[in-house]
Amino acid sequence: MCQLRLVACLVLAGSLALPAPAEVLPDAAALEKMADRFAPVDIRVDLSALPESERNTLAKLVQAAKILDALFLRQVSAQNETWLRGLLDDPTPLGRARLRYFIINKGPWSRIDHNAPFLPGAGTKPASANFYPADATREEVEAWMESLTGAAQEAAKGFFTTIRRDPDGRLRAVPYSVEYQEDLGRASRLLFEAAAATSQSTLRRFLDARGKAFLTNDYYESDVAWMELDASVEPTIGPYEVYEDEWFNFKAAFEAFIAVRDAEFTAKLAKFGAELQYLEDRLPIDPRWRNPRLGALAPIRVVDVVIAAGDGNRGVQTAAYNLPNDERVVAAKGSKRVMLKNHQEAKFEKALLPISKVALPAEDQGFVDFDAFFTHILMHELMHGLGPQTIVVGGKPTTVRQMLKETNGPLEEAKADISGLWALQQLMDKGVLDRRQEKAMYTTFLASTFRTLRFGTSEAHGKGMALQLNHLLDHGGFRANADGTFSVDYAKVRQGVESLTREIMTIQATGNYEKARATLEQMVVVRPEVQRVIDRLADVPVDISPRYVTAEELVAQ
Numbered sequence: 001m002c003q004l005r006l007v008a009c010l011v012l013a014g015s016l017a018l019p020a021p022a023e024v025l026p027d028a029a030a031l032e033k034m035a036d037r038f039a040p041v042d043i044r045v046d047l048s049a050l051p052e053s054e055r056n057t058l059a060k061l062v063q064a065a066k067i068l069d070a071l072f073l074r075q076v077s078a079q080n081e082t083w084l085r086g087l088l089d090d091p092t093p094l095g096r097a098r099l100r101y102f103i104i105n106k107g108p109w110s111r112i113d114h115n116a117p118f119l120p121g122a123g124t125k126p127a128s129a130n131f132y133p134a135d136a137t138r139e140e141v142e143a144w145m146e147s148l149t150g151a152a153q154e155a156a157k158g159f160f161t162t163i164r165r166d167p168d169g170r171l172r173a174v175p176y177s178v179e180y181q182e183d184l185g186r187a188s189r190l191l192f193e194a195a196a197a198t199s200q201s202t203l204r205r206f207l208d209a210r211g212k213a214f215l216t217n218d219y220y221e222s223d224v225a226w227m228e229l230d231a232s233v234e235p236t237i238g239p240y241e242v243y244e245d246e247w248f249n250f251k252a253a254f255e256a257f258i259a260v261r262d263a264e265f266t267a268k269l270a271k272f273g274a275e276l277q278y279l280e281d282r283l284p285i286d287p288r289w290r291n292p293r294l295g296a297l298a299p300i301r302v303v304d305v306v307i308a309a310g311d312g313n314r315g316v317q318t319a320a321y322n323l324p325n326d327e328r329v330v331a332a333k334g335s336k337r338v339m340l341k342n343h344q345e346a347k348f349e350k351a352l353l354p355i356s357k358v359a360l361p362a363e364d365q366g367f368v369d370f371d372a373f374f375t376h377i378l379m380h381e382l383m384h385g386l387g388p389q390t391i392v393v394g395g396k397p398t399t400v401r402q403m404l405k406e407t408n409g410p411l412e413e414a415k416a417d418i419s420g421l422w423a424l425q426q427l428m429d430k431g432v433l434d435r436r437q438e439k440a441m442y443t444t445f446l447a448s449t450f451r452t453l454r455f456g457t458s459e460a461h462g463k464g465m466a467l468q469l470n471h472l473l474d475h476g477g478f479r480a481n482a483d484g485t486f487s488v489d490y491a492k493v494r495q496g497v498e499s500l501t502r503e504i505m506t507i508q509a510t511g512n513y514e515k516a517r518a519t520l521e522q523m524v525v526v527r528p529e530v531q532r533v534i535d536r537l538a539d540v541p542v543d544i545s546p547r548y549v550t551a552e553e554l555v556a557q
Contacts (some may be wrong), residue, residue, distance in 0.1 A: 403511030414464030
């Protein structure tokens with residue numbers, strides 16, 4: 001018995017001493033194939049109508065955008081800059097492939113593959129990004145935040161602070177203007193120079209205000225100036241979206257979209273802004289949760305992008321956005337919707353049309369068109385500004401974002417999508433839109449669900465789309481066909497859209513975090529019949545990889 005136990009102990013000891021399995025990472029060929037899922041597109045913008053003063057302003061803004069691009073790298077991970085320097089010094093085919101994919105993802109994690117690492121030593125992508133101490137736990141930070149009161153808690157949970165440790169190891173909030181002082185100082189100078197170059201007063205006001213905000217950490221005045229901006233050059237630059245903070249969705253990431261306004265398309269879409277209160281008053285939720293008076297401004301801008309940077313240029317490219325996110329500004333001024341027309345055209349041509357040939361029956365493919373794609377993206381952005389925003393929970397005023405924490409991003413994206421369909425149907429019923437576009441609207445959206453699911457369910461848009469697709473399948477609005485394609489059931493889809501709009505907005509209005517979490521856990525799955533379609537799309541680009549040719553030409557000049 002002793003001998004048997006001794007042998008067993010030796011075997012056990014040997015098994016415990018075995019080295020850990022080697023890290024399996026993609027080789028150069030695999031990485032090139034992964035990068036090829038993003039179709040290269042040269043982004044050129046006709047600037048011939050702009051006077052020299054505005055081209056000079058654009059050139060300064062492009063330079064500022066590049067600074068924020070590097071700053072965002074640091075927000076994603078404290079090690080990103082070190083990794084990037086190492087890749088720049090690696091001339092091997094594997095090193096070149098890693099560098100190419102690193103630049104697409106703004107880090108060593110493949111965003112559309114559940115953040116799988118592709119660089120040695122990268123490990124799991126931290127949900128806290130680089131907004132919180134690397135040695136802290138979510139529970140520690142949350143308990144500390146809840147222990148604070150008043151202005152201290154507001155700063156800790158605010159958009160524009162990082163959380164760090166003081167020399168004694170205690171947590172504290174550090175303003176972005178201090179954390180990123182050097183980079184924001186350089187960007188601020190460029191914005192002041194851009195303001196001095198322009199002849200357009202509202203553009204000058206915004207650039208001056210945003211330059212000051214980089215130094216003071218107070219973004220309210222510059223957000224208001226951005227809402228009132230009316231110029232041929234349309235810059236969005238600063239800390240905005242909170243999706244990179246996967247702990248709480250509290251901290252804003254730096255991004256830039258430097259663009260030129262398409263005046264003709266902007267004028268065409270102005271009519272939608274006039275319908276927002278009509279839509280708010282008819283939201284399929286308890287009337288007490290509707291806003292009887294939306295913010296006075298709801299500008300819509302259609303633009304062509306000169307350059308996107310930072311959080312605006314990583315992984316899947318942005319097609320449109322609705323900003324600002326500061327609830328105070330939204331309550332006072334509303335929010336602006338910006339449509340990136342040249343991005344959308346490239347996405348439609350390179351990804352959505354080929355997807356429709358695989359995912360839809362032949363008789364439905366003709367209903368997929370760019371106008372339906374473009375209009376739903378617009379309504380998605382409009383609906384971000386409708387529905388519950390500032391709420392009361394337990395007798396205390398708060399916001400949906402703070403109550404729903406990390407579930408806020410996926411639910412908000414799902415809300416904007418599904419309520420966007422609801423709103424377009426309302427406008428067709430009213431006669432604002434041509435009812436003959438109804439089939440195109442739902443069919444184009446169905447094809448687009450597969451486009452978004454290919455982004456992966458590790459990020460907000462993919463999670464939100466999985467929720468929507470599964471809800472509509474369960475309610476019969478969409479159906480899986482025997483031949484592996486999917487179709488719209490026009491008799492049932494409207495009811496499914498309305499019921500999900502109601503469900504999500506009710507969760508938001510009540511700030512029900514547990515319900516939000518349970519809903520996402522149940523519904524954010526890719527079902528086998530859906531996965532089979534995605535598998536057949538292996539040779540179709542997932543998205544675009546823009547090369548901003550005009551931006552480089554501006555800086556070179």
